[in-house]
Amino acid sequence: MAHLNAYASKDALASALLAFIVERQSHAINRHDRFQVAVSGGSLPSILAQALLSEEAEGQIVWDKWQIFFADERAVPLDDEDSNFGLLKKELLDKLPEGTPQPTVVPIDTDYLDDTQELADQYEQALVRYFAPRDSVLKPIFDLLLLGCGPDGHTCSLFPGHELLRENDAWVAPIEDSPKPPPKRITLTLPVIKHAIKAVFVATGAGKQEILKQIFGDPEGGLPCTLVNHVLEDKVTWFVDYPAVEGVVYHKKSLL
Numbered sequence: 443m444a445h446l447n448a449y450a451s452k453d454a455l456a457s458a459l460l461a462f463i464v465e466r467q468s469h470a471i472n473r474h475d476r477f478q479v480a481v482s483g484g485s486l487p488s489i490l491a492q493a494l495l496s497e498e499a500e501g502q503i504v505w506d507k508w509q510i511f512f513a514d515e516r517a518v519p520l521d522d523e524d525s526n527f528g529l530l531k532k533e534l535l536d537k538l539p540e541g542t543p544q545p546t547v548v549p550i551d552t553d554y555l556d557d558t559q560e561l562a563d564q565y566e567q568a569l570v571r572y573f574a575p576r577d578s579v580l581k582p583i584f585d586l587l588l589l590g591c592g593p594d595g596h597t598c599s600l601f602p603g604h605e606l607l608r609e610n611d612a613w614v615a616p617i618e619d620s621p622k623p624p625p626k627r628i629t630l631t632l633p634v635i636k637h638a639i640k641a642v643f644v645a646t647g648a649g650k651q652e653i654l655k656q657i658f659g660d661p662e663g664g665l666p667c668t669l670v671n672h673v674l675e676d677k678v679t680w681f682v683d684y685p686a687v688e689g690v691v692y693h694k695k696s697l698l
């Protein structure tokens with residue numbers, strides 16, 4: 443079962459998220475001398491920045507061991523305001539203190555923006571290059587997935603009821619009819635998510651209350667976030683604030 447941790451403030455949430463990430467970073471570096479993470483767009487990059495750029499984080503993040511991939515990305519240029527890469531750059535990467543050893547960041551190949559299938563295939567090839575040499579498995583094993591949860595229960599660009607939820611072969615899939623704009627995107631698939639060592643969801647604000655009630659109230663339901671909880675079980679930790687979790691009934695909930 444997924445862990446559900448609720449915090450009284452965004453600061454407390456960010457501090458706990460930092461501690462969690464630092465522990466996973468050590469685990470990953472011990473395992474294979476690098477930290478391979480996938481990040482979502484939405485509000486996640488800003489909370490991540492709050493955690494990782496805090497005073498508390500000083501000296502704790504081994505940035506040059508990080509390899510950062512995108513859990514999902516929009517088929518737009520990297521400097522477009524809809525780009526998840528652009529968002530992460532603006533919120534976090536551009537704010538790393540001068541002289542910080544740089545992380546490896548793996549964006550989409552924008553030569554293929556007009557063909558989302560090819561865009562997804564190229565991103566999958568990039569994953570093969572970074573993961574296949576060591577992980578002799580059929581799927582990449584991310585050390586940590588850092589995910590958001592949409593108000594409709596979507597995560598990555600896996601939307602409720604969408605056929606992509608049945609994808610069981612590709613690592614990265616295209617979507618051309620995303621209900622949330624922009625419509626053309628690529629996304630990691632559930633089989634890749636399933637192989638991750640750990641996953642985190644961050645959900646804050648009262649706007650997440652209703653969907654969290656559904657996700658935790660019906661653990662057998664088919665919402666994308668519920669499916670992630672289901673495939674990864676106790677490898678998933680939710681970091682939420684009190685407004686998001688109000689009224690959510692769940693027996694492993696802890697208020698911190």
Ligand SMILES: O=C(O)[C@H](O)[C@@H](O)[C@H](O)[C@H](O)COP(=O)(O)O
Nearest residue numbers: 482483484485486590591592598
């Ligand atoms: O590309 C995207 O559209 C985002 O990655 C998206 O999946 C996001 O993570 C959720 O919509 C949650 O967003 P918020 O955290 O802003 O609610």
